[in-house]
Amino acid sequence: MHLSTEKLAKAYGFLWALRDVCLDFEPGDLTALLGPNGAGKTTLLRLLAGLTGATAGTVRFDGAEFAPGSIELRHKIGFLAPADHLYEHLTAAENLRFFASLYGRPGDTAAIEDNLTAVNLAARGDEYVANLSSGLKCRLSIAKWRLLQPEFLLLDEPYGVLDGSGVDLLEDFLRAQCAHGGIVVIASHHIARALQLCTRAVILHQGRVTFDERKQQPWPSFDRAFGEFLPRGDS
Amino acid sequence: MGQSAQPIKKRRGILGALALIAIAIGLYWGLVVAPPDAYQGEVQRIMYLHLPSILTAYLSYFLVFIGSGMYLWKREKRDDILAHSAAEIGVLFTALTIIEGSIWGRPTWGVWWTWDARLTLTAILLLIYTGYLMLRSLIEDESRAASAAAVLGIIGFLDIPLIHMSVYWWRTLHQPPSILQPNKPPWENVDPSMLIALTISFVGFLLLYFYLLSLRYRYGEMRYEIKARRLAQGS
Amino acid sequence: MTLVKQTALLLWKDLRLELRRRESLMTMFFFGTLLLFVFHFSFDLPPDRVAEMTPALLWLAFLFTGTLGLAQLFNAERENHCLDALLLSPLDRGALFLAKTGFNLVLMLLVEVVVIPLFWILFNLSSWNLLPQIFLVSLLGTVGFCSLGTLMAAITLRARARELLLPLILFPLMIPVILATIRCMENVLRVGEFGEAFAWLRLLLGFDVIFLTVGVLIFDHVIES
Numbered sequence: 188m189h190l191s192t193e194k195l196a197k198a199y200g201f202l203w204a205l206r207d208v209c210l211d212f213e214p215g216d217l218t219a220l221l222g223p224n225g226a227g228k229t230t231l232l233r234l235l236a237g238l239t240g241a242t243a244g245t246v247r248f249d250g251a252e253f254a255p256g257s258i259e260l261r262h263k264i265g266f267l268a269p270a271d272h273l274y275e276h277l278t279a280a281e282n283l284r285f286f287a288s289l290y291g292r293p294g295d296t297a298a299i300e301d302n303l304t305a306v307n308l309a310a311r312g313d314e315y316v317a318n319l320s321s322g323l324k325c326r327l328s329i330a331k332w333r334l335l336q337p338e339f340l341l342l343d344e345p346y347g348v349l350d351g352s353g354v355d356l357l358e359d360f361l362r363a364q365c366a367h368g369g370i371v372v373i374a375s376h377h378i379a380r381a382l383q384l385c386t387r388a389v390i391l392h393q394g395r396v397t398f399d400e401r402k403q404q405p406w407p408s409f410d411r412a413f414g415e416f417l418p419r420g421d422s
Numbered sequence: 423m424g425q426s427a428q429p430i431k432k433r434r435g436i437l438g439a440l441a442l443i444a445i446a447i448g449l450y451w452g453l454v455v456a457p458p459d460a461y462q463g464e465v466q467r468i469m470y471l472h473l474p475s476i477l478t479a480y481l482s483y484f485l486v487f488i489g490s491g492m493y494l495w496k497r498e499k500r501d502d503i504l505a506h507s508a509a510e511i512g513v514l515f516t517a518l519t520i521i522e523g524s525i526w527g528r529p530t531w532g533v534w535w536t537w538d539a540r541l542t543l544t545a546i547l548l549l550i551y552t553g554y555l556m557l558r559s560l561i562e563d564e565s566r567a568a569s570a571a572a573v574l575g576i577i578g579f580l581d582i583p584l585i586h587m588s589v590y591w592w593r594t595l596h597q598p599p600s601i602l603q604p605n606k607p608p609w610e611n612v613d614p615s616m617l618i619a620l621t622i623s624f625v626g627f628l629l630l631y632f633y634l635l636s637l638r639y640r641y642g643e644m645r646y647e648i649k650a651r652r653l654a655q656g657s
Numbered sequence: 658m659t660l661v662k663q664t665a666l667l668l669w670k671d672l673r674l675e676l677r678r679r680e681s682l683m684t685m686f687f688f689g690t691l692l693l694f695v696f697h698f699s700f701d702l703p704p705d706r707v708a709e710m711t712p713a714l715l716w717l718a719f720l721f722t723g724t725l726g727l728a729q730l731f732n733a734e735r736e737n738h739c740l741d742a743l744l745l746s747p748l749d750r751g752a753l754f755l756a757k758t759g760f761n762l763v764l765m766l767l768v769e770v771v772v773i774p775l776f777w778i779l780f781n782l783s784s785w786n787l788l789p790q791i792f793l794v795s796l797l798g799t800v801g802f803c804s805l806g807t808l809m810a811a812i813t814l815r816a817r818a819r820e821l822l823l824p825l826i827l828f829p830l831m832i833p834v835i836l837a838t839i840r841c842m843e844n845v846l847r848v849g850e851f852g853e854a855f856a857w858l859r860l861l862l863g864f865d866v867i868f869l870t871v872g873v874l875i876f877d878h879v880i881e882s
Contacts, residue, residue: 201652238741240565240881256877261747272742274670274733276677288666289746494878546829553826560816566881570812573879574826577808580871581830584864588833591856592840 188214188249188263188338190235190370195244197230204230205394208244212339212372217365219381220374221413222391228374231391232341235372236266248339262290265337269348270324272331275317279308279327282316283334290335302330306356321348329360339370346377358384378413430640438633444626452619459616468526470619474627475519476544482512482631483551483579490575493568502568503642505575509554511634516548539593546585550578564649660752660873667748667756672763674733681729682764689722689772693779707780712842715776716798716835722768723802724824726761727810740880750880751873754807758872762803769795790845797861798838804868805830811879837861 195208205227212218220228233239235246237255246253248260266272273282280299287294303309306326316324325348332340345357361371361384375381382388382402390398390412398412452470459466489505492498523541524534535541554574561567675681696714734740743753773791776782809827813819837857844854851858 198653201649203653236745238745255744255881258747258749261745264745266741266745268738271738272745273737274674274739275736276674276733277670281673285666285670286742286746289663289743289748291747494875546832549829550826553829557813557816557822557826560818560822562817563815566815569878569881570816573808573812573875576875577805577868577871578830580867581833584833584860584867588836588860591860592836 188368188370190339191247192235193245193247195231195234195246196242197227197234197239198242203394205234205391208394208396210389210396210399212370214338214368214370215365216387217361217371217385218373218387218389219385220372220389220391221376221378221381225393226391227394228391229343230394232266232343232372232374235339236264236341237261238266262335263338265332265335265340267325267328267332267340267342267345269328269343269345270321271328273316273324273327276315278313278315279303279319279330280312282327283331286331287334292335294334298334302334305333306330307352322350322353325349326353326356329357333360337369340364340372342371342373342375344375345373346375346380354380382409430636434633434636434640437629437636441626441629441633444622444629446626448619448623448626451615451622456615456619457613465526465529468522470623472519472522472526473620474624475515475522476540477624478627478631479512479515479519479544479547481628482508482515482635483547483582485635486512486551486554486575487579490572490579493572494576499646500643502572503639503646505572506558507635507638507642509551509571509575511631511638513548513551513555514634515631516544516551519544520548537593539590542593543586543589546589547582550581554578660749660755663749663752664755664759667743667752668759671733671756671760675760675764681726681732682767684729685722685726685764685768686771688725689718689768690775692718692721693772693776697779702780704781707782708784708846709843711776711780711782711846712839715773715795715842716839718772719765719769719795719799720802720828720831720835722772723761723765723799723806724827726764727806727823727827728820730757730761730807730810731814744880750876753880754811754872754876755869757811758800758803758807758869761807762799765799765803766796769799784846784849787845787849790851791842794838794841794845794858794861797858797865798834800865801834801861801868802831804865804872805834808868808872808875808879811876814880833860833864837864 190212192208192210195205195210196203197205208231220231222228230239234241237246237253237257240255248263251260253260274285277285280303283299283302284294287298292298300309300312303312306329308323308326308330311319311323316327319327325345340361342361346354349357358380361373364371365386373381373385385402387401388398388409389396392415397415398409400406400408403409448470452467456467458464485508486505489501489503489508492501493505520541523544527536527541528534554571557574558567558571561570693714696718700710700714702710731740734743769792773788773795777785777788806823806827809823809830813822813826816822837860841851841854841857841861844857845851
């Protein structure tokens with residue numbers, strides 16, 4: 188599966204949040220989406236997920252135009268925002284079962300337990316989501332997308348709420364997704380971890396793409412690009 | 423921009439002038455040439471204003487329906503402007519109709535308001551489309567407001583026949599004992615002079631309607647143009 | 658997944674949540690019953706007049722109670738941006754419409770099943786034998802209310818003064834249903850059978866079919882992120 192954007196732009200009222208964004212994603216890409224607050228990272232993710240409509244430009248999946256109204260490709264798309272998209276008063280297991288049915292994936296007890304175990308939540312499967320901390324909710328989200336197996340997964344700042352083992356779980360999961368030919372785009376402020384994880388970095392600044400390269404070791408061009416908007420230098 | 427606007431402005435001006443002339447002739451014919459009604463006397467003459475008003479209002483709501491449907495289908499701004507403009511002018515003409523009906527009702531029935539079928543229907547229409555205008559003004563995001571209003575524009579129009587049926591059944595099944603029949607269509611054994619007056623008046627109102635509609639439409643266009651320019655200038 | 662299955666899935670989810678928290682059902686029950694009491698004090702009716710006023714009072718109570726339900730209809734989706742989660746998924750938007758309509762319908766029917774007999778008791782009515790017909794009319798009217806109400810609730814989701822705007826745009830559109838249900842019930846109570854009120858019943862049915870269909874077809878445009 189191939190994802191691309193053509194001159195993607197989004198305006199809120201009189202302000203442009205994104206302009207002239209042209210990106211191409213290949214299967215196996217693990218892209219770190221970086222940039223300061225307000226750069227447009229969340230907007231871009233929402234456009235790619237088809238949650239918002241673009242003001243100009245298009246998003247294409249395998250050449251076919253994708254917009255909020257398109258339903259056909261949605262079973263291939265995942266969006267992980269740490270504590271979001273979970274029903275507070277359903278249990279962890281019920282949430283997984285619900286979304287599995289919604290996405291047409293196997294939602295039997297074995298599959299659910301398997302995925303809960305993978306994120307160390309098997310013991311809390313029958314607890315209401317409302318009783319889980321944000322870190323645990325994030326793990327549940329990971330379990331959810333592990334169950335749903337989207338070909339294309341977007342993540343919006345997952346590192347903030349996860350503890351050490353949670354981070355390991357997340358990164359193992361993301362690496363596995365890419366190894367199977369999936370595409371992952373992760374927006375984050377945790378530069379060090381994101382850089383370690385990714386195979387490619389894209390920097391957004393004031394709504395425009397200012398950097399887009401595959402990872403190299405060492406990476407002087409990245410240091411330069413990143414240093415431009417971080418007055419004290421990189422982390 | 424100014425080049426193409428000139429011929430349109432000229433055509434609109436001619437339209438307005440024609441409307442004025444037609445209404446003037448219609449009024450003259452209706453007030454002076456045509457004979458007074460056999461039963462109702464002079465006060466019947468308000469029909470030359472009243473009937474065209476309500477018919478034009480219905481035309482307007484039909485245009486709201488068309489504009490709304492087209493907008494949801496093609497998402498072209500011009501359909502949204504049409505729907506919004508037609509709703510505003512429609513509300514104007516509906517309010518006029520009610521006032522005219524009230525003015526007619528006072529000498530005829532001795533009351534300023536009565537719940538006969540026609541007046542009730544007109545009042546309901548006013549409520550529905552005033553609601554449409556309120557909906558638009560209370561949603562901040564322009565495109566969401568346009569979609570929401572388009573849905574209401576379609577549903578409102580589809581409801582009109584049902585409202586008609588229910589109100590007419592209600593009023594005819596429960597006819598209060600002493601009632602004058604104001605609902606007789608005017609072409610039942612009517613002086614041809616009156617028919618002519620009515621027709622000219624109707625043509626005049628139609629022209630006036632389209633004149634006002636084109637003015638309002640232009641206003642709507644300009645608002646979008648201002649938005650687009652501000653957006654182009656924005657960072 | 659078919660439309661029916663998706664609708665069932667969403668409906669199950671809403672009913673499950675409601676069973677746990679019971680906020681909507683409890684508030685609607687209480688409000689409906691409270692209105693009966695208020696009506697009783699407001700309209701000091703002699704026994705022979707009560708039957709005349711019954712349909713109107715009942716339906717006024719249901720209208721306001723139903724509006725309360727509509728205001729809470731998308732509560733579950735408000736938490737944790739769950740509406741986004743649904744829109745993200747391969748969910749047929751028409752299924753969302755049917756599920757929400759069905760959910761409000763279940764809540765309102767539960768309230769009606771209690772409030773109607775309660776009305777008969779509080780207002781000392783004797784026509785208990787006519788309750789099946791009354792329920793039927795109420796059911797058809799409630800379906801109409803829920804379908805149009807869900808549409809209006811969805812388009813006003815992000816509007817300012819949402820709670821005020823919803824009844825403002827909904828009630829004028831509901832007039833056919835209001836007229837039909839009340840006139841129909843009046844006839845039943847007066848004559849003991851539907852008789853000439855069958856025309857009203859057909860109108861109700863037509864209303865329900867039209868707006869359920871329109872709702873399913875148009876809901877993609879209604880609900881956007």
